[in-house]
Amino acid sequence: MDHVERSLEGQVAQAVDAWLRWLPRWEPATHRGRVAVCRRCLGSPVLSAAGLGTDVPHGVAHGLSTRIKTIVDHAVAEYTSRNLPMLQGELDQQTERNRARSYRPTEGLDPEFEGMPLDPEPQPGAPFLFTLGGMADEAAAVVPPLPPLSDEAKAALRQEVGLADEYANMIGREVCTILLGHRLRIQAGVSEFVEPQVTALLDELTRSLDSPFDATE
Template identity: 75%
Template sequence: MERSLDAQVSQAVEAWLRWVPRWAPATHRGRVAPCRRCLGSPILSAAGIGANVPHGVQHGLSTRIKSIIDQAVAEYTARNLPMLQAELDQQADRNRSRGYRPAEGLEPEYEGMPLDPDPVPGAPFLFTVAGMADDAAAELPPLPPLSEDAKAALRQEVALADEYANMVGREICGMLLSHRLQVQAAISRYVEPQIEAMLAELSEALDSPFDPDIP
């Protein structure tokens, strides 16, 4: 398993390295709320991506790594946690019956990001993509209720799945240490010059009107 994980992590980092040269501030959207996937992420820390790196750059890597952890947990669940697997299968069948699923099939850089732009004060949306997705989900019948014993057993299996996810995450953090130099070199080459150019442009735009050199 460790060898397989190592290969997957290397492939994820390589895919991110191929994507970083295409990143531009114009494609980076701000967020009203912090991204729980990226804020304080030990994955990003292990990869050498600091908190001052634009969120879009962080998100592109954290999402790729999360998919590796999710896949490992899914395989563990299918082998060892029958009740949780049954619940997940029911939820998957329920989701497949929805006609509108805009958040699925996105590129890693956009997974988990807001589906709609931030609203403009005084200009409400006629409709939102997220709202239409919620409407489609609300039309589905609820899952069948569980007995108290089943709920307790399911909570225990969920705890085991979480514990396994944390274990895999720690292993991946160790593997990412060997990629730190590549990651930081890519940020220095492709990201930091764009940020510096933006700051320089902002500085020029905010020059003091009392500057004697300005006619």
């Protein structure tokens, strides 16, 4: 595990470095917020370990949580390929199915957008003619389903999935422990690049509420 820990430490440091390089480009969203919550970020132990609470804008937190999730996903993928042949076979088949899809809008996204909803919330009374999510679902529907598994194969697959989940939880806990050591520089980045923009946005909102009508008009 020592080699794994050293590897994780380097990967987490690189992920935080990349997030800090992106942070100066963040700007507050001016569009209408979504009703749905982000399942990746809501109650995330990664964000808790990083010291990013609910007062930090979601776009800022999402960019870090996605980068850390990628580290965990890669570690689990390596463990699966070495130790869980049946699960790996199922994943390989699913990969081939995905490649057969003609439209894959969720692939190749920057970490700040990965896992985010494909489409904005519709305006009341103005439905979309089409959505990216709907087009992706249509493309997935034309791919033939996977062949059925026997009861024995299902039981063996469930066991391997359980082992993969246990490993993912172990790696996740280790990553969170490592993140604690990066809290100060994460919070310094938020203080330098995020908080001034949020404060300016709140000040502007306060002025507009205090003076809802422009006296010059």
